Structures are given as C-alpha cells and as structure tokens.
Amino acid sequence: xxxxxxxxxxxxxxxxxxxxxxxxxxxxxxxxxxxxxxxxxxxxxxxxxxxxxxxxxxxxxxxxxxxxxxxxxxxxxxxxxxxxxxxxxxxxxxxxxxxxxxxxxxxxxxxxxxxxxxxxxxxxxxxxxxxxxxxxxxxxxxxxxxxxxxxxxxxxxxxxxxxxxxxxxxxxxxxxxxxxxxxxxxxxxxxxxxxxxxxxxxxxxxxxxxxxxxxxxxxxxxxxxxxxxxxxxxxxxxxxxxxxxxxxxxxxxxxxxxxxxxxxxxxx
Numbered sequence: 558x559x560x561x562x563x564x565x566x567x568x569x570x571x572x573x574x575x576x577x578x579x580x581x582x583x584x585x586x587x588x589x590x591x592x593x594x595x596x597x598x599x600x601x602x603x604x605x606x607x608x609x610x611x612x613x614x615x616x617x618x619x620x621x622x623x624x625x626x627x628x629x630x631x632x633x634x635x636x637x638x639x640x641x642x643x644x645x646x647x648x649x650x651x652x653x654x655x656x657x658x659x660x661x662x663x664x665x666x667x668x669x670x671x672x673x674x675x676x677x678x679x680x681x682x683x684x685x686x687x688x689x690x691x692x693x694x695x696x697x698x699x700x701x702x703x704x705x706x707x708x709x710x711x712x713x714x715x716x717x718x719x720x721x722x723x724x725x726x727x728x729x730x731x732x733x734x735x736x737x738x739x740x741x742x743x744x745x746x747x748x749x750x751x752x753x754x755x756x757x758x759x760x761x762x763x764x765x766x767x768x769x770x771x772x773x774x775x776x777x778x779x780x781x782x783x784x785x786x787x788x789x790x791x792x793x794x795x796x797x798x799x800x801x802x803x804x805x806x807x808x809x810x811x812x813x814x815x816x817x818x819x820x821x822x823x824x825x
Contacts, residue, residue: 558790559594560820561622561800562587562813566597566605581613586810588617590817596800597665598625600632601651602658611661621662622798623706623739623765626655627671636674637692638685638717645688648672652696656703666704666765668739669693673707675715685717690731697733706765708739711747720748721755725762737764741802742781746771752781753789760793767802768816775803775815777822787823799825 564583587595595614599605614621629635635648652667659665676685697705709724718724721740728736740756740763749755756763768786770779777783787799801816 558787558796558825559620559622559798560592560817560825561594561596561798562592562816563596563598563625563800563802566599566610580610584613584617584619586813588619590813591821592813592817593619594622594798594800595619596623596625596798596802597621597662598628599655599658600626600628602654607658607661614662621665622800623666623668624655624659624662625668625670625802626652627668630671630674636672637669637689638674638676640680645692648674649692649695652692652705653699656696656700656705659703660700664703666706666737666739668706668708668765670708670710670739671715673715673717676717686727686730689717690727693731693736694733697731697735701733701735704735704737704764705733706737706739708741708767709744709748710741711744713747719744721745721759725759728762738762739765739767741767741769742776742783742786743767743769743771743773743802746781753785756786756789757793760795763790763793763795763797765797766790766795766799768799769801769803773804774806775801775812775819777815777819778806783819783823787825 567580629651637648639645655667709721712719745752768776770776770781772779805812
C-alpha cells in the first residue's frame with residue numbers, strides 16, 4: 558500500500574489538510590519525510606498551472622492516487638443535487654475538468670465527496686438522489702478509464718450517504734464499472750457501528766482509503782485501532798493508497814511527521 562498524504566494546490570483551501578500553503582515546498586516536505594504518493598486537493602484544475610504541477614510531482618517521483626474535489630462545493634457552492642439545474646450542470650462540468658486533469662497526472666481517481674451536496678429541509682430527497690445518480694452516470698460515461706470514487710461522509714457535514722452501506726446501494730444504482738468507493742476512518746468512526754465489519758461488507762467496492770484519527774488529527778493521535786484496519790485491508794487484498802486527510806495539528810509539519818511515523822509502525 559502506498560503511503561500518501563493530501564496536499565492542496567495553490568487555489569484550494571480546506572481545514573483538514575496538513576499542507577495547503579506553498580505547493581512546491583509542501584511536495585518537497587512530503588517526499589523528504591518518506592511518503593511515496595501524494596493526493597491532491599484541487600478546487601478547479603483550470604486555475605492551476607498543470608505543466609508546472611506535473612513537473613514538481615515528477616521531480617520528486619510522487620504518483621497521485623486521487624484528486625479531491627470537495628472545495629468546489631465548499632467555496633463555490635457547486636453540487637450534483639442543487640435544485641438549480643444550471644448549478645448541477647456546472648458541478649458536472651467541474652468533475653469532467655477534474656477527469657481531464659486526472660489523465661495529466663497518471664489517471665488518478667477523482668473523489669466525489671461534498672460536491673454531491675446537501676439536501677435542504679424543504680427539498681425532495683428522492684429527487685436529490687435521482688439528480689445525483691444522473692450526474693454520476695454522466696461523469697462516469699465521460700471517460701470510463703477514470704475511476705470516480707464516492708466517499709461516505711458523516712451526518713454533520715452532509716445528509717446524503719453517510720455510511721458505507723448506503724453508499725454501496727447508490728453505487729449499485731449508478732451501475733457504472735468505474736464508480737468505486739472511498740472509505741475514510743474519521744467518518745467511519747462516527748457512522749459505522751463496527752468499522753471492520755463494515756469494511757468487509759463493501760470490500761469489493763473500495764478503491765481508495767483516507768485515514769485520520771477520531772479527532773481528525775494524524776493517525777495515532779486518537780482512539781482508532783489502525784493496526785486492525787490495516788490488517789483488514791490486507792486481508793481483503795486492498796493494494797491502493799492510504800492517504801492522510803488530517804487537521805494540521807499541532808502544526809502542519811508535525812502532523813505529517815506523526816502520520817509517517819504511524820505508517821511505519823503499521824508496517825506500510
């Protein structure tokens with residue numbers, strides 16, 4: 558399994574990121590610490606210098622397992638389930654742009670997290686799901702070679718697909734081979750009665766893994782049993798990346814050091 562951490566490109570901001578300031582410096586730190594992959598958080602790939610980004614990644618020989626896209630919702634309000642069809646169309650186009658960017662960085666998975674949106678109290682949940690499924694199918698069909706990985710996110714951040722089984726059900730409805738699942742230990746700790754049992758139930762769907770401890774600090778700083786989780790992932794034959802999406806606590810550099818030290822203790 559690849560040892561990964563999330564780094565933000567210059568135009569993107571998100572609280573649960575260890576590195577989100579100077580991109581080149583962040584990538585150097587990641588490589589120097591011993592990570593051998595880096596997940597990118599990208600708000601809009603059209604606003605970054607793709608050639609420069611690729612050159613920096615190549616210089617440190619860091620592959621990109623996945624691209625995070627949620628800031629398009631957090632900063633611009635784009636979502637697949639917005640009642641406004643124009644906003645939904647913009648969200649779909651943004652993911653298509655991310656898929657084009659993905660091809661530039663080795664066919665990284667494109668994460669569908671908060672860009673799915675939040676259903677307001679006066680909105681129709683069934684209609685929202687229908688819009689989500691249609692958007693996912695359109696994006697999946699745009700480039701079948703790019704994996705779209707949907708992420709169950711806890712109830713405090715969205716009211717759509719909070720747990721692994723509900724996400725499994727909607728993946729089945731989307732019915733596209735390039736739609737898979739991202740599991741995140743921080744969200745699972747809130748939503749899953751038994752994280753290990755839940756992983757086993759969706760094992761054939763998992764294509765990417767986020768790690769953060771119960772407090773969203775680096776793994777090892779809370780009460781989640783990561784040794785058991787890694788053993789379970791090995792048991793099911795998962796060989797993708799383990800990517801830390803964590804708060805920069807107690808500071809960015811230390812959070813990354815804590816993460817790589819935990820990875821090493823886990824035998825990654």
